[in-house]
Amino acid sequence: MKKLFHQYNRKIWIVFLITLIVGIIVFPKLSGKIPLHFNTLGEVDRYGSRWTIFLAPAINFLMILLAEGLRKIDPKSDSYQKFESQYYNMMFFVGLLMGGMQLFTIAYTFGYELNITRIMPIIMGIMFIFLGNIMPKFKHNYFVGIKTSWTLASEKVWYLTHRFTGKVWVLGGIVVLLSTFLPVQAIAWLFIAIIIILVLIPLGASYYFYRKFG
Template identity: 25%
Template sequence: METIHRFIVAAGFVALSGIVSLLAAPSLPADLVTNWGAAGEPSGTMPKLLALWLFPALTAGLLVMFAVIPRIDPLRENIADFRPYYDWFVVIFTVYMFVVHAGILAFNLGYEFDFTYLILVAVAGLFYYSGVVLIHAEQNWFVGIRTPWTLSSEEVWARTHALGGRLFKLTAVFALLGLLFGEYAFYLLLIPALLTAGVTVVYSYYLYERIERSSDTAPE
């Protein structure tokens, strides 16, 4: 029942995105600013109808996918072991999508704020909780750092996710520090995120090879 309640909360944020779109629609221009450069300057637009409903529709589709994953994963019993963390990630993800959507609409309604800073704060929250999920994630086919080596060894999975969880949290901290660096703020998110992805992949390979060599040289 707790899982159902958490998905109802997530669905509520999807519905709220749609409500916000309906309320804002009459006051919005024909084309909405939907893209910003690294320095925070607007750099692209989208037709109003598409901009109003893209995020609500995309979030709804992803919510359905998140609901299905624990049922179709061959290792679904492992997802059950960290299901509360998984469910709260789904809620936080829908909150993130709502914040981005509402921020786009607010900007186009004439409210003045730095959209890049809004994204940095929202992404920092999402990344930090992603780190929490990674630390608790058990081996499965859909959630986590899924490399050939983590999926081939439970030990590699556990140790890679322990490192990955810490790196995701650290990336979130760098994203917040970016608020102090103006036009370079985006890079304090992008560079740590790319390094985190690269380090975890290389680390999983390194661990797997070391464990395999140890098993090959162990006396029988």
């Protein structure tokens, strides 16, 4: 129980409390439904109950439980001590992302003109740059990082794959950021293409490094 409140988790708890308080404050002022999903043109194509405003704090709370649960049941739980800072900073970043989505939903609901098609590449670009910077520091484990049969079979393959993927993701994040200057129609397709590439490259890299060094 004490581990739920240790120093690395405090930032996530703060984000959880902020999103919860914000949700409680705005809930009475929300209409019966709020935006839940946007299409590639930035138009709302799905609405949800106003109770979904509490989705952000709910996910943040689950992240806190998940952060402790995963490292506890991982057969390589000792590895987490070697990258604790990066591990919890990743969880914290997800918490901030959920908080940002909550604020966007609130702003949109109250009539502010916000273009999600322009905003999303910025958020995702920052996310890939952030993950790319911390990924090389992830140690061998079964839950966090590039988990293929090849990386799990060899610590050297794990290290090489994550170091290479980190560089690729930083570069990909920069490209995603720059895509915000393109026409709206082009952003969606480029964004999808980049995401697919950034997912496939680590898989190919892990196989290559395993064949060469595994």
